[in-house]
Amino acid sequence: MMNTQENLLIVTSSPHIHSANSVSLTMRDVLIALSPALLASLYFFRFAAVKVILTCVVAAIVSEIIAQKIMQREVTIDDGSAIVTGLLLAFCLPPTLPLWIAAIGSAVAIIIGKQLFGGLGNNIFNPALIGRAFLVASWPVAMTTWISPLDGVTTATPLGLLKEGVTQGLPTLNQLFLGNVGGCLGETSALALILGGLYLLYKGHIDWRIPFSYLGTVFVLTAITGTLNGEGSWYPLYHFLGGGLMLGAFFMATDWVTTPITKQGRIIFGLGCGLLTVIIRLMGGYPEGVCYSILLMNLVTPLIDRYTKARVFGGVKKHA
């Protein structure tokens, strides 16, 4: 008879493998990934960018502290999520925006978009986009006044020009790629955003499925409509590189909290975002639809998750 006592294994409850990942480390990586776009916006919009970005980040941190104090929650500004929200919001604001409007946007993003829903991890919508949507509805003129980079002359965004049917004197694709065009602070430079997005993909913080299905859908749909309308091959590329698509696809549609967790769900999410973006851009009243498309898909994320849930191993298929 064996002595059972000696052969007992150590039993602990899962998880058994721990990674050193934490919210603050991930947020640090997101900040690293956003830095090329930050440098690009500082280069193109100079002091205007410094003012708006600083205002947004500081206002986001202050609102987070105030909201968490009032709600008697633990103050968690050191996890860096408020900084990321403030920075992302600043990236989708025009450089000439009055600073008090930018500060209100940050406060709305943090307090209404995040803390009222229960704080980080419980928000339904991307907080930065909530802030932007609030500002667009409240101060439509200030939110759509653009300046061209470097010289600061009032201009229109490339997609705005396209919407008005301008064909002569559009910024070149090269300018769009580098970011030397009018637009929101952080959205103009596709190059810088792609670099940051690739860093996040490399680090494994975001899943390729959302950005690729999102970008792919926009490209394919604009290629089809471009061909039908007899536009050249520049047309889909213009939609691909212009506006907030890169910023949205890599940094906002990939938010862990507000997007599906299943693999098929993420592809559906990306497809939906792409479809809505193209519909708003080509048929809607606004020249740009990235913000609303992501917010609308955030709304159906729980539904997508529910219908793409993997069957439990050994479970029985549901009869319809």
Add this chain to the structure above:
Amino acid sequence: MSLGKEFTKGIFSENPLFRLTLGLCPSLAITTSVNNGIGMGVAFTGVLLASNIAISAMRKIIPDSIRIPSYIVIIATFVSMVEMLMHAYTPELFTSLGVFIPLIVVNCIILGRAEAFANKNGILPSIMDALGMGIGYTLALVVISAFREVLGAGTFMGYAVFSGSAPSALIMILPPGGFITLGCILAFLNKMQNVKVAKKAKLNQSIAQQQLSSN
């Protein structure tokens, strides 16, 4: 319950909008200006008062099985009268409230008071109930619309509040502003309520302790 209590409960402890959260749809839709809020509140109070009196007076002859259609007919009659009166004497308010005047017919507060109060009580308590509920609802509408008009249009009852360029946030007089305002007010009132309950519990506890120690 005393008549006074029937009157005050509608304003505070059973405020139809802030405590019972009834009649939200018209409240969110028309509270874009204080004038609209007052107009809606007065029209609502008139209909509620008349329908409560009529239903209370007829409560013994309305057969139980068809009471809801009967209430609707009675309420619809008074709504039509109020609508015609407003069309004749306050055409501006009539246009700005639009479809929400005829929709008072299906306002769940009026039907709710008929079902929950007027068909069980006499005429005098029903009048007090209608007045209390009507004033409570009007006050709630004025509070919501005051926030929305000042923040969203920079005016109060049509008069400019801020001098110079008004930094008003347009969203507050758009539909999302209604939800945001109502949500914030409800959160604030619930917080006050919780504080009050906690204070009372603490007081009771200390009284109980004193009694224990004195025994």
